[in-house]
Amino acid sequence: MDTRPLFGFDNSYAALPDRFHARLSPTPVRAPDLIALNDDLARELGLDPAQLRSPEGIAVLAGNTLPDGADPLAQAYAGHQFGGWVPQLGDGRAILLGEVIDTHGQRRDVQLKGSGPTPFSRMGDGRAWLGPVLREYIVSEAMHALGIPTTRALAAVATGEPVLRETVLPGAVLTRVASSHIRVGTFQFFAARQDIEALRMLADHVIARHYPDAETPLDLLHAVIDRQARLVAQWMGVGFIHGVMNTDNCHVGGETIDYGPCAFMDAYHPETVFSSIDRFGRYAYARQPEIAAWNLAQFASCLVPLIDEDADRAVAAAQKAIDGFGDLYAAAWLNVFRAKIGLTATEDGDADLIQRLLTLMAEAEADFTNTFRALGEGVTRKEFINPAGFDDWEKDWTDRLARDGRGAEAQAATMRAANPALIPRNHRVEEVITAAVGGDLAPFHRLTAALARPFDPEPEARDLARPPDPGERVTATFCGT
Structure with missing residues (x-):
């Protein structure tokens, strides 16, 4: 029998002072049962999938027992939620078991989500029901396969206990893996308390963990801004809408975190919103870059006391860094969308050419994913009900491709590599959740397997690329908290 730990x-975050976290253990569940285990990720973390599948391993993934070396804690943070300030949030249903060094030498958090109440639960039960656990598992792993920085899903475990939301639902626990769980809101927690010592310790911790080339807090600010600009540009390139871009959901390491009412667009429109709690469209698809800049401005304000002893100089330096976000994002967005239309060289009119296509897509309610995928296959015209406008655009695009200086085969390969055939379409995710609540996990396993190859799907997965029929459309997604 394998006796290795x-x-x-x-663990490094646990070594920070007590005001950074609350130490507590997960709350055990009645009858843990493994739903899914990510074998590839387990091996990447230096873990043994067979051990994790054993009764002892499942007990750990459910929060029923603590593995050797764990130092469980709930992290403290604050945040702006839909623009409104909340001075204390924190991990209300998640407990960090500890950190491991993976096979690439990278530090990774291992966290249980849905593991019971913490001091930050704000009267909540600290649990998660099956639907949000499966949604985060599906979407976070799909994002990884798409090449977008993200937290990962190591395992999902059914608890054998009911969770009360609007109705009684089956409970589950997600084991989430991340480069850290440090957010803009973590900095805000200490800035609001004017705890400069804690801010400095946190900044040093983040620099050591995420940005070892940064020498100063101002360097840290610039690095976080750059990563966020590139991350949001990648979101835009796959039609992803986060849904709750609060500052407590903005990861300082540049990963996508906290998949609540997230969704991928089917028909393209820049004002698309799915989140049931985003009643005024604050986090609509096209507003995500603006919101990212707003979140980063809050981060910059936290760092001001660390940037320079002279407050005026510090504010000026921070403002200059934030002012640079727009250019960084525009460059990242162009890199993403140039590849989506097969370009590598740059011309001044490229942004206009791309925007013209997006405008035509919005007018025609063309499917975002399939329209771009079809460009590399030469069949985009069929995505438009009235293709006359597309025909005019296609002539200009063809001329631009000729000036790009590469052959048609190379350009098509660029487009296939930039435009997925498969995304986790909302109606498919809802089908999976409905089936799982009824005891059928086969659709979940089929969908996750297919989404692992989004750019080159197996032939039998092609049906998953189909947009929803009118009766299948999902118009609202939910947090599940």
Whole structure:
């Protein structure tokens, strides 16, 4: 029998002072049962999938027992939620078991989500029901396969206990893996308390963990701004809408985090919103870059006391860094969308050419994913009900491709590599959740397997690329908290 420790923990966040976190253990569940285990990720973390599948491993993934070396805690943070300030949030239903060094030498958090109440639960039960757990598992792993920085899903475990939301639902626990769980809101927690010592310790921790080339807090600010600009540009390139871009959901390491009412667009429109709680469209698709800049401005304000002893100089330096976000994002967006239309060289009119296509897509309610995928296959015209406008655009695009200086085969390969055939379409995710609540996990396993190859799907997965019929459309998504 394998007697090695289940996890080789090497914890660093737990070494920060007590005001950074609350130490507590997960709350055990009645009858843990493994739903899914991500074998590839387990091996990447230096873990043994067979151990994790054993009764002892499942007990750990459910929160029923603590593995050797764990130092469980709930992290403290604050945040702006839909623009409104909340001075204390924190992990209300998640507990960080500890950190491991993966096979690439990278530090990774291992966290249980839905593991019971914490001091930050704000009267909540600290649990998660099956639907949001499966949604985060599906979407976070799909994002990874799409090449977009993200938290990962190691495992999902059914608890054998009911969770009360609008109705009684089956409970589950997600094991989430991240480069850290440090957010803009973590900095805000200490800035609001004028705890400069804690801010400095947190900044040093983030620099050591995420940005070892940064030498100063101002360097840290610039690095976080750059990563966020590139991350949001990648979101835009796949039609992803986060849904709750609060500052407590903005990861300082540049990963996509906290998949609540997230969704991928079917028919393209820049004002698309799915989140049931985003009643005024604050986090609509096209507003995501603006919101990212707003979140980063809050981050910059936290760092001001660390940037320079002279407050005026510090504010000026921070403002200059934030002012640079627009250019960084525009460049990242152009890189993403140039590839989506097969270009590598740059011309001044490229942004206009791309925007013209997007405008035509919005007018025609063309499917975002399939329209771009079809460009590389030469069949885009069929995506438009009235293709006359597209025909005019296609002539200009063809001329631009000729000036790009590469052959048609190379350009098509660029487009295939930039435009997925498969995304986790909302109606498919809802089908999976409905089936799972009824006891059928086969659709979940089929969808996750297919989404692992979004750019080159197996032939039998092609049906998953179909947009929803009118009766299948999902118009609202929910947090599940």
